[in-house]
Amino acid sequence: MFIVSLPNIITVARILAVPLLVWLIAEERFHEAFWLFVAAGVSDAMDGFIARTFRARTKLGGYLDPIADKAMLVAVFLVLGYEALVPLWLVVLIVLRDIIIVGGVSVLTLMKERLAMQPLWISKVNTFAQIALAALVLAVYGPALAPESWIEPLVWLVAITTGWSLLGYFLRGLLILRTREEEREAGPT
Template sequence: MRAVLAQLPNALSLARLACAPAMVWAIVAVEHAAAFWIFVSAGVSDALDGFLAKRFKLNSVLGAYLDPIADKALLVATYVVLAAYAWLPVWLVALVVFRDLLIVGGALLVRIVTHSLEMRPMMISKINTAAQIALAAWVLTGLAFGFHDAAISRVAIYGVAATTVLSGAAYVITGWRRVGAWESTSPGKSGPGGEGA
């Protein structure tokens, strides 16, 4: 029973990953109510996934990678397809995707240079993710139930843009400092016998 329970968080993450193409299909097929419920189901899955992992200590190496990948795949797919139909501005989606690529590229660079990768989510990053989810949920709710408020949409869009820039900058600065700290303490980088000696 424990073995089956241990795989449940990963199964939920895989189901959430499958929601990404399902979301694209629903919006392309103009099944906006379906798109809304897919997004809601994914949110419930994410919450249940996290609860099970913490409550029963079911954390795993696979889950540590699979959970954020599933979350990001769904968000990016949702943003891209909404932008394709002009329900979100293209510049915002480009900014969100660029920030994600910047963080992934930076993390790989830090890993290559320092041979270590201890990336913990920052508070600004959590705020950014919450803002992205709220904006997507707002747009999908409007499409599914036929209401729209331009003022709220504008505030949400610029809120996502601001937190995206701030979180991206925070990760760049943190990565830069980590590399600098590693270089200052790495053998052969300074002091007797090092470069410049």
């Protein structure tokens, strides 16, 4: 029984770490923030591994895990933008993308569309790039594990993949709506 809930406990701990991480960055305690961010990443991999290996996947975990990931990334980028460690326009792009995607999914759900929540491959690349950028910024200003010159190219990679991902989801949403309209025009079969 304990093993079934362990991945969810780890995920909830990751969610609870978000305010601490934000506070550490705001207080310019980048060294601690970097290691907490790394620990959150390790815990994300660990809860997924436990859930798969011990067949401990739960419906709750299916909702909590992406919420934990998104809460962590959005919060980190908001505070990094506020602290002027990443460009504000990038933070706006990242947050706007997430708002538009959630809004689109909400609209389609209200329209009674059955959605398979499969992320696009570019979205996976984008998430990886966002994680890498956040970790890099914290590594540069915390334990000085990388040169500051690496940040700007990664900023542009995140910007490009964020825009590409947004476009991909927008086009997927249009395709769903178009298919629905064509089915409605064809009438019942």
